[in-house]
Amino acid sequence: MSSKKMITLKSSDGRIFEVEEAVAQESQTIKHMIEDGYGNSVIPLPNVTGRILYKIIEFCTKHVAVEEDIKQKSVEPTVVVEDVKQKSVEPTVVEDVKQKSVELPVDDDAWDAEPSDIDEWDAQFIDVDESTMFELIVASNYLNIKRLMDLSAQAIADMMKDKTVEEIRKIFNIQNDFTPEEEMKIRNENSWAYE
Amino acid sequence: MILSMMSPLLPDEIVTDILSRLPVKCLLRSRCVSKFWLALITSPYFIKLHLNRSVQTKDNLSLFMWDEYLYRLNFDFIDDHDLPPTIVDYSPFRFKDGSILHGTSNGLVCMSTSMGIFYIWNPSTRKSKQLPFSPLRMTEHPDIFQEHTYGFSYDIINDDYKVVRLVVFKTDVNGDFINFEIEVYSLKTNLWHKAEKFRHYPNSCGTRDSIAGGAMHWISTVPTVESESESKSLIVAFDMGTEKYRIIPHPKYNPGPLFCLCLNTLGGCLSLSCHYCSMNVDVYVLKEYGGKNEYWTKIISLPPAYFSDPFHIVKTIAYSKCGKKVLLNIDFECLVWYNLEQQALEGIREHDTDQLFEVVTCLESLVSFNVPEAEKFPIKGFQVGSRDEEMEVDCKMTALAMNLGNVRYGNLRAQVMALAFRICEICFFTI
Numbered sequence: 008m009s010s011k012k013m014i015t016l017k018s019s020d021g022r023i024f025e026v027e028e029a030v031a032q033e034s035q036t037i038k039h040m041i042e043d044g045y046g047n048s049v050i051p052l053p054n055v056t057g058r059i060l061y062k063i064i065e066f067c068t069k070h071v072a073v074e075e076d077i078k079q080k081s082v083e084p085t086v087v088v089e090d091v092k093q094k095s096v097e098p099t100v101v102e103d104v105k106q107k108s109v110e111l112p113v114d115d116d117a118w119d120a121e122p123s124d125i126d127e128w129d130a131q132f133i134d135v136d137e138s139t140m141f142e143l144i145v146a147s148n149y150l151n152i153k154r155l156m157d158l159s160a161q162a163i164a165d166m167m168k169d170k171t172v173e174e175i176r177k178i179f180n181i182q183n184d185f186t187p188e189e190e191m192k193i194r195n196e197n198s199w200a201y202e
Numbered sequence: 203m204i205l206s207m208m209s210p211l212l213p214d215e216i217v218t219d220i221l222s223r224l225p226v227k228c229l230l231r232s233r234c235v236s237k238f239w240l241a242l243i244t245s246p247y248f249i250k251l252h253l254n255r256s257v258q259t260k261d262n263l264s265l266f267m268w269d270e271y272l273y274r275l276n277f278d279f280i281d282d283h284d285l286p287p288t289i290v291d292y293s294p295f296r297f298k299d300g301s302i303l304h305g306t307s308n309g310l311v312c313m314s315t316s317m318g319i320f321y322i323w324n325p326s327t328r329k330s331k332q333l334p335f336s337p338l339r340m341t342e343h344p345d346i347f348q349e350h351t352y353g354f355s356y357d358i359i360n361d362d363y364k365v366v367r368l369v370v371f372k373t374d375v376n377g378d379f380i381n382f383e384i385e386v387y388s389l390k391t392n393l394w395h396k397a398e399k400f401r402h403y404p405n406s407c408g409t410r411d412s413i414a415g416g417a418m419h420w421i422s423t424v425p426t427v428e429s430e431s432e433s434k435s436l437i438v439a440f441d442m443g444t445e446k447y448r449i450i451p452h453p454k455y456n457p458g459p460l461f462c463l464c465l466n467t468l469g470g471c472l473s474l475s476c477h478y479c480s481m482n483v484d485v486y487v488l489k490e491y492g493g494k495n496e497y498w499t500k501i502i503s504l505p506p507a508y509f510s511d512p513f514h515i516v517k518t519i520a521y522s523k524c525g526k527k528v529l530l531n532i533d534f535e536c537l538v539w540y541n542l543e544q545q546a547l548e549g550i551r552e553h554d555t556d557q558l559f560e561v562v563t564c565l566e567s568l569v570s571f572n573v574p575e576a577e578k579f580p581i582k583g584f585q586v587g588s589r590d591e592e593m594e595v596d597c598k599m600t601a602l603a604m605n606l607g608n609v610r611y612g613n614l615r616a617q618v619m620a621l622a623f624r625i626c627e628i629c630f631f632t633i
Contacts, residue, residue: 172232175232175235184236190234193234
């Protein structure tokens with residue numbers, strides 16, 4: 008396993024992640040960067056926080072493993088904190104220098120994934136609060152990870168289905184720019200839909 | 203770790219992606235969320251995007267079943283026999299015995315009242331459009347029996363929706379053939395026009411027009427060259443866009459006489475149910491439609507043992523979501539799955555009333571109709587040609603609606619009505 012090429016990613020809040028190249032390439036954005044020759048240095052992802060990047064790596068790792076049908080006991084995205092004197096301009100998080108290895112939830116049965124097993128895993132993965140769903144979809148869009156984009160978009164759509172207009176505005180943080188008369192006119196065009 | 207109190211504002215393309223996955227009812231509500239959402243949801247681009255997703259995922263697919271009432275059943279709940287179909291009380295007219303659904307396309311339904319008034323209806327948005335009467339309805343042959351066959355489809359060449367009406371004139375219900383006409387209605391122009399006829403018209407019992415590849419199909423029985431008493435069946439295709447005809451070669455049937463042939467659609471392909479006198483039933487599907495390598499493939503074979511009574515009519519409705527099963531309507535009495543892998547019937551769902559029923563599938567879409575400006579204004583009063591009379595047209599046209607099928611008209615009344623229809627056709631309005 009140590010013979011596999013590792014890619015180093017840095018989140019917006021300075022956390023460093025080392026991932027296998029195959030996992031990193033689940034993101035088309037990162038894949039293009041590697042192809043353009045940036046795979047040997049730290050790849051900065053200023054649009055993605057460490058918390059979300061961690062989850063994304065968890066997702067990509069799982070799906071790569073399922074595809075390759077590899078049996079592993081645990082998968083460890085290592086969080087390595089480097090001395091940040093190099094070149095970064097933004098304030099970075101300084102943590103305990105001890106190398107921390109993080110274990111991901113592992114379900115041995117899922118390694119022989121039937122489509123339904125991985126679907127169940129996906130469903131559990133995306134069972135998060137709305138705010139996290141939104142962060143995931145924005146990040147997966149930026150990183151161009153189609154499977155995660157589809158999963159989070161569908162989850163948001165499913166969550167929205169039975170919500171009222173006011174609730175939708177709140178969730179999406181949207182300002183109502185209709186006058187009360189305009190809104191009433193639109194509602195009356197399909198009044199049955201509001202029942 | 204900082205928890206964000208409010209979700210980030212999503213970029214427009216992400217909002218579009220999310221909204222394209224929503225059912226129509228939720229989208230209609232969401233039109234008043236903001237001006238941007240209204241513009242997005244009503245844009246032709248979004249309507250097409252939503253439709254494409256509907257087609258691909260088969261989410262929100264409905265079955266419309268009808269006997270003397272119209273029912274709707276969610277496709278996902280077919281196997282839930284405890285869940286009855288819901289009666290549709292929002293059709294554009296009061297649905298009753300004699301009302302017919304002629305076909306569906308892209309979430310639109312073409313249907314007619316028992317009096318022969320036609321509508322195109324989107325059951326998801328609940329909007330509808332009444333079609334103008336066609337002059338053919340009041341014919342030059344007033345004393346003659348008319349047999350009508352219809353087709354409805356999206357015309358991809360012209361980005362239009364077409365209704366095709368095929369009328370066979372006979373001396374009587376089972377009488378001799380006199381003539382036939384074919385007419386096409388275009389939603390874009392809101393007009394009917396006569397199409398060029400083909401020598402082979404539908405004349406075989408148990409045939410059903412069927413739409414595939416943007417064409418309407420029927421079966422025509424013709425005497426063979428060898429002997430007048432023998433006949434063969436031709437499958438005729440009428441392209442609703444180009445209005446051109448072609449004959450589709452039929453599959454290599456099993457030996458043995460055929461009792462009847464039934465055309466249907468399955469998964470967008472033309473399907474053919476062959477009912478043999480031996481009581482076997484085979485179902486073929488036409489692949490690579492219109493291509494050089496167009497071919498029939500047999501997907502279902504039912505031995506007589508399946509049926510307790512002889513001579514059943516088997517019609518294909520749709521594939522299951524997983525694609526491994528085919529939904530059949532048998533004898534207009536029940537819905538059954540045919541399991542393609544196990545080659546066996548399963549999961550019979552009887553109709554909840556004792557009536558015979560027909561069924562179509564319809565997906566959800568936001569597709570709407572463009573109503574030409576002229577139609578928005580009702581017309582009252584007009585001159586009737588040589589009679590020099592003023593007739594007031596009832597806005598709902600119920601007074602002028604004619605019963606199809608056993609049509610027998612007095613000559614004078616027919617001429618007056620023909621003129622009335624022609625004028626009304628030009629300045630018709632939506633109800």
